[in-house]
Amino acid sequence: MNILVLGGTQFVGRHIVEAFLVAGHTVSILTRGKSADDLPAQVERLQGDRNQGPEGLSALTGRQWDACVDVSGYTPAQVRASAELLRDRVRQYVFISTVSVYAEAGRHPVREDDPLLPPAAEDVTEVTGETYGPLKVTCEAIVQEVYGGNCAILRPQIVAGPYDHTARYPYWVDRAGRGGEMLAPGDGTDHVQVIDARDQARFTVKVVEEHISGVFNLAGPRLSWSEFLTVLGAAQPRWLPHETLQAHGLGHRELPLYLPEHSEQGGLMDVSPQRALSAGLVHTSPSVTAADTRAWSQNAGLSYALTPEREQEILSAVP
The missing domain is CATH 3.40.50.720 (NAD(P)-binding Rossmann-like Domain)
Structure with missing residues (x-):
């Protein structure tokens, strides 16, 4: 064709x-x-x-x-x-x-x-x-x-995936790949979903x-944030409640993909792909998406709103 x-x-x-x-x-x-x-x-x-x-x-x-x-x-x-x-x-x-x-x-x-x-x-x-x-x-x-x-x-x-210069999904794979204690939004029970x-x-x-x-x-598989960070290999997530994130001025720019479960836009992390699945949509494993994105993004020169220094400052300030 x-x-x-x-x-x-x-x-x-x-x-x-x-x-x-x-x-x-x-x-x-x-x-x-x-x-x-x-x-x-x-x-x-x-x-x-x-x-x-x-x-x-x-x-x-x-x-x-x-x-x-x-x-x-x-x-x-x-x-x-x-x-x-x-x-x-x-x-x-x-x-x-x-x-x-x-x-x-x-x-x-x-x-x-x-x-x-x-x-x-x-x-x-x-x-x-x-x-x-x-x-x-x-x-x-x-x-x-x-x-x-x-x-x-x-x-x-x-x-999500390789070539993603929006830097939304890549932030998480790159941050997990850096290791150490990692600021994680919510308590792990909210959900994240990408395609x-x-x-x-x-x-x-x-x-x-x-x-x-x-x-x-x-839309792809729907994961809890705890499952998502496990897929990314984040060894030391430090969960901070939504209210704490707001108090430190952290929003969707600094923590892309994060939408609290019951927020006004929370349904956008609960999108039904059933009609497309019935028509032939096939999902890639989230672990493959993460690994392939990381292989690309680690050399892509992306910049992120939440710097390592700012993340550490917030983690140090929260009991």
Whole structure:
């Protein structure tokens, strides 16, 4: 099959491109050409800027593909332009969305039919923490409007694995790898859940190969924090209650992935992947995700909000 990926050079997109290549398909990517590109030579590089509307997509004119995978659609203007231009040029449109579209993030578990946030207006172009979810809601609606039954909407949870420059999941594997007494959030009974980028990528290939339509949550095994740190090999976790963390100014930047079980967003660590599992999603073992991420991240030069010095200062201050 001939596949078009909008985006494709970074983290999630890179894994998707590589999964299609492994499966024997031909891949073209459309990017602005501004990010580092370590993809294999056989990938066709097309250049364009979706923010310029149809004019920015001129590299796609006169071409046909079996499917388009949209990894880089964040605003309605971007997605409207690509969806409509490709309407008669691809048989299927796969949109990579997010679990941040859900209106009731404290619900346990979060399922595909749960209420969504109010959609953003189509002229909103600024992506912030507040607009990200509503913008994706609108983008999903545009894809469904244009493609009907010939589209799939994939809603991944926090994505983990090699090439993850967001530094959220890598913080924990790198911190555990450093050893010593380790600040651990909560009491070990809260939960953490991510999706391995390679599992998402392989499922995306399956969706295209089998022309699967519909909406799918993509989430991995759900672990307690105690189980998670055991998987990471953290030998000396020091559990600090949520209230203590707050008192020392520690939030999601310093302790990424941590959401207290009964917080307003606690349901985002209880996302049901059952529909995707029934359609063929296969989970990588959490220990493999951790080991492979650590093998990459230890030489990736990532920086973290919680420095070793600050962590030690807090541990020393707490009885």
